[in-house]
Amino acid sequence: MQPAKIYRYLTYFFLLQLLIISIISKFPNLVETYYSNGIYPLISFVFRTILGWIPFSFGDIFYIIVGLFLLVSMYRFVKNGFKNLKEKFFKIGAFISVLFFFFHFLWGLNYHRNSLFETLDLEQKEYALDDLVHLSEDLIKKLREVHYQITQNDTLKVTIKKSKIEILNDVSKGYNAVSKSYPHLQYAKKSVKKSLFSLPLTYMGFSGYLNPFTIEAQVDYLVPKHSLPMITSHEVAHQLGYASESEANFIGYLVASNHPDLYYQYSANLMAMRYAVAATYGRDSI
Structure with missing residues (x-):
């Protein structure tokens, strides 16, 4: 032809x-x-x-x-x-x-x-400003607890001593932990890479993405270390087939907050707290 x-x-x-x-x-x-x-x-x-x-x-x-x-x-x-x-x-x-x-x-x-929501049989309902306030307070409390566990001091900043490549390599541990309750989140044969486009991604405001043609989870290697564990968990959620950003955020938080590594837990609660506070501000400013 x-x-x-x-x-x-x-x-x-x-x-x-x-x-x-x-x-x-x-x-x-x-x-x-x-x-x-x-x-x-x-x-x-x-x-x-x-x-x-x-x-x-x-x-x-x-x-x-x-x-x-x-x-x-x-x-x-x-x-x-x-x-x-x-x-x-x-x-x-x-x-x-x-x-x-x-x-x-x-x-x-x-x-x-x-x-x-359907897959996990969760109830989806409307929430009020008070719910957001309580959620923000709970996340701040969790963040403080993890902060203290890491630093043994409530005034010192959290310094992540692991290298970025170690953080990427440890993502499987969080998925293995939650897969006991959620078998569909079992994760083997890790494929998480630092993006060659990290600089333009940073300028565009993207922290990572999944390549749909090679199924590689890509992360912006220029982001601060305290953000990297949550970002990595988020991108792996995409890799496991959860295309929605909000669903990948949910799974990323679920995985990172249950990770045996305190740095992952800190990253998860920090990002969740930021989302909750931003949502509270958005609702409260109306």
């Missing part, structure tokens, strides 16, 4: 994919059963096994290669005077179609699974 026809068919396939995803999104139970708890755990485990031992981010290298390819292609297109627009259109369409397919097949379908 001629390349031009392949590009055209792939472009049409992209439109078909949009329809399929739209339909799939209406059946979260099926996604939960056959993808999130069926195919995806195997995909994630295989990728973590293959790429987890590599000390650098394979996914970031992939992004760099794709970025360079796009820049070169754009340069050639402009240099040739925008010729063969129809052919270029279908090439771009084919490229997007392939990326769209692998994004959803490898990880993206997790966006359409059941919510964590």
